Structure formats: structure tokens, C-alpha cells
Amino acid sequence: MSTADAPSAPVQRDTRQRRAVAGALAATEEFRSxxxxxxxxxxxxxxxxxxxxxxxxxxxADGGEVxxxxxxxxxxxxxxxxxxxxxxxxxxxxxxxxxEVEGPAFEQWASAVAREHxxxxxxxxxxxxxxxxxxx
Amino acid sequence: MSTADAPSAPVQRDTRQRRAVAGALAATEEFRSxxxxxxxxxxxxxxxxxxxxxxxxxxxADGGEVxxxxxxxxxxxxxxxxxxxxxxxxxxxxxxxxxEVEGPAFEQWASAVAREHxxxxxxxxxxxxxxxxxxx
DNA sequence: TTATCTGCAAACATTTTGCAGCGAG
DNA sequence: CTCGCTGCAAAATGTTTGCAGATAA
Numbered sequence: 001m002s003t004a005d006a007p008s009a010p011v012q013r014d015t016r017q018r019r020a021v022a023g024a025l026a027a028t029e030e031f032r033s034x035x036x037x038x039x040x041x042x043x044x045x046x047x048x049x050x051x052x053x054x055x056x057x058x059x060x061a062d063g064g065e066v067x068x069x070x071x072x073x074x075x076x077x078x079x080x081x082x083x084x085x086x087x088x089x090x091x092x093x094x095x096x097x098x099x100e101v102e103g104p105a106f107e108q109w110a111s112a113v114a115r116e117h118x119x120x121x122x123x124x125x126x127x128x129x130x131x132x133x134x135x136x
Numbered sequence: 137m138s139t140a141d142a143p144s145a146p147v148q149r150d151t152r153q154r155r156a157v158a159g160a161l162a163a164t165e166e167f168r169s170x171x172x173x174x175x176x177x178x179x180x181x182x183x184x185x186x187x188x189x190x191x192x193x194x195x196x197a198d199g200g201e202v203x204x205x206x207x208x209x210x211x212x213x214x215x216x217x218x219x220x221x222x223x224x225x226x227x228x229x230x231x232x233x234x235x236e237v238e239g240p241a242f243e244q245w246a247s248a249v250a251r252e253h254x255x256x257x258x259x260x261x262x263x264x265x266x267x268x269x270x271x272x
Numbered sequence: 273t274t275a276t277c278t279g280c281a282a283a284c285a286t287t288t289t290g291c292a293g294c295g296a297g
Numbered sequence: 298c299t300c301g302c303t304g305c306a307a308a309a310t311g312t313t314t315g316c317a318g319a320t321a322a
Contacts, residue, residue, distance in 0.1 A: 054312060151295080
């Protein structure tokens, strides 16, 4: 056996582009689409190819570094995933603003339902979409 | 003013294609993608253009006749929205089996959260994914 | 050096749209 | 008869991929 027989850590190289994408994500709380990030970076002067943005975000999502949701328009939107405890978002369908929402009651309900049906290893995806006070 | 001054009811014509799409949706409980429905109809012998399927589903979604969710792959999936009381699905990630789940407690929690943040017209998408007893 | 990453552009999949003709009302 | 609906195919999105060259380790 070698010193490292765990192929599960495909460590990424530390490149300017990767840092730029990570930086753009770190700069905000909100969900951003790949194209938004690409535009944002170009704006900041960091030139990163669109494909690279996509590849980087995908890699980050695989590594669990970012959360991904699908907008109603069908685009993937990414956000840095710093929080340990699970929470969800209430998203305004007009301005896209996202409010973080905690739901202990909901979490409990979900586990209860899963257990009741004998399902194991249950995860959930929850999105609340509405019109926020400012956009009403 | 005319006898009907409510422009909010752009009544759709009753066509063979529209009926076919509605039929395909009525035939199942599950969410279907536009392309699946198109294939399904072709299979049944009803020939409906793909564009028409898209247009029809979109119209139905606008009219609130169907629910729409986005799959993780980014496609839109439609389901007839006949049920008065809202319910969700607990889906097995191995065999794909879906169990219907009711969640009055969850519904209440969702409305409460929405109200608390001043959001109006809030809808939610909830998916529970796990491994069912048979596939464990 | 060498394997990975990047950029570009072409390939892809899904959904939308323009236009001529069909068909419901 | 009229106007909306349909079908086809082309266009528009959003995302992925092949390849040659750049670059981190």
C-alpha cells in the first residue's frame, strides 16, 4: 500500500482564475449565476474565460464548497456555502433577493416523514419563492 | 363598458393537441418534462409538435393548471395540479419510486415564514430524496 | 518536466419564436 | 370569415467539451 491510497481528493491547482471565482463568490451573500460571475470578474479586471467559470463552479459544487439552486428561468445559481448548519432560502422572484431561513420544525418534520416510510439517508431540497415587500 | 371587461381570461381554444397534452398530464401523478410528454404523445399515436407541447404547457402553467419544477439537470417538469391539497414526494434515489407525502405542518411553517418576512404570493418546491426500504 | 488548467470556439440540449397554413368558433 | 393555434425549422439560451498552449508544482 502506498502512503496515499485515497483517490477521493483530486486537489485543485491554485490558479489566478480559481481564486478570482472564489473571490467573487466570497464577495456576496446572494446566489449568482455563472454568467453573472463571469461578467463580474470581467468588470473587476480579472479576465477569466466563461468556460473556466463554469468548470470552476462545477468543481466547487462537487467539492461541496458551494450550494447550487436552479432559478425559475432554469439557470444554475451558486453561492458560497460557509454555514455549517443547514438552512434554506426565501427568494424574491422579482429582484432575486434571498433571505436565509432556518427551519428546525421543518427539518424535524422531514426526518419524521422519512423514518415513517423507512427511507434512509434522506436529503431535501426546499425553495420558497415569493414577492418581497419591496417588489410587491 | 362591454359585458365582459376582464381581460384576465384569455380562454384557450379547444384543440386536439391541447386535449392530448392535458390527457398525458392527467394520465400520471408524476412530474414530466415537455420532451417526455412529446414522446409520450407520439407513442400514443397523437401527433403533436414539440413547440406546441411547450406552448401548451407554458399556457397551462400561466393559467395555474399545472405545477412546474426544475430538475437538477435544469429541465422544466410539469405536473397536473388537480389536487386541492398540496402534497409532496419522497423519492427513492435508487429505484425512483415516489411516495406521496402530506405536510400540513410543513405548509403552515412555510406560510408563517413567508408572512414573517413580508413576502407575498409564496410558493414552495420541496423534494425529499432518500433510499427506500427495498433498496437499502 | 509534466500533469493540470485555461481559453477559444464548436458542440449540445432545451426552450423560444417567425411564418405560412389549418381549423375552432 | 377571422383570429388563434399548429408545425416546421431556425434562433436564442445556458452549459459542456475538444484541443493546443500556458502554467503550477
